[in-house]
């Protein structure tokens with residue numbers, strides 16, 4: 001489906017691109033022809049990630065910027081520097097996030113604020129600076145926001161993240177309409193479970209919890225970063241030129257857990273289930 005030209009002519013910034021899903025997306029963007037820039041707070045991680053992307057993809061340009069997305073001025077300077085270094089920026093992936101488990105009654109105001117600052121204010125800061133430059137220059141562009149499946153349902157124990165991601169989802173749709181006239185597209189991906197070191201160390205306390213969580217998945221497995229990255233490549237490419245204001249869920253069907261009789265599917269092996277249903281059939285003897 002993709003070739004080394006799929007993203008050629010694009011320069012894409014991935015926030016939080018030094019590790020996890022951000023790095024996976026950055027690698028795939030480079031593989032399919034984009035110049036790829038990453039930003040984050042930890043220089044060590046950024047240096048290693050940029051070197052890895054560059055080594056795998058010598059034909060594209062790569063770069064990193066140390067910036068905390070919570071700080072509007074830092075973000076503004078980064079975007080100006082990117083223009084000075086690369087002359088353009090036409091793709092932005094708001095991937096940087098913060099999250100931790102905490103019973104909401106024990107959450108401090110600063111704990112709530114910290115996550116909302118990273119996720120919601122950070123995405124706004126990057127999107128505004130990114131969009132303003134394009135609008136001033138009369139150029140098109142694409143933004144991809146990484147939200148979550150609990151944007152709509154909410155989720156226990158991750159209240160700040162749920163609130164912030166819901167805000168990012170609202171921002172995606174609001175600006176998709178407002179900036180369509182400028183040729184700037186905004187879309188989102190809502191990932192289900194993708195085991196990355198950063199997420200798992202915060203959200204998966206031990207192997208037992210992980211096992212229970214895996215058993216809840218309708219396909220019996222978690223997602224692979226590569227699967228999410230392929231979707232991101234498509235959504236950032238001109239193949240998706242007419243797509244804006246869309247949020248694509250990528251969760252192996254996990255969100256459908258609530259279907260009334262879905263629980264039966266996970267109660268016993270399928271052959272046993274078929275035998276049980278067969279025995280219930282009217283007219284069935286024995």
Ligand code: COA
Pocket residue numbers: 097098099100101102107108109110111112114115198199200202203
């Ligand atoms: N439970 C409850 N409160 C917590 C917490 C936890 N596990 N972790 C942090 N907090 C609170 C702190 O106590 C502090 O509040 P306080 O001043 O009232 O005590 C506030 O959150 C800020 O914490 P701090 O560690 O100073 O913030 P930071 O800016 O250094 O780090 C985090 C931000 C907390 C989001 C950190 O986890 C982080 O950097 N995460 C980035 C990566 C990430 O989370 N990715 C998402 C993977 S799913």
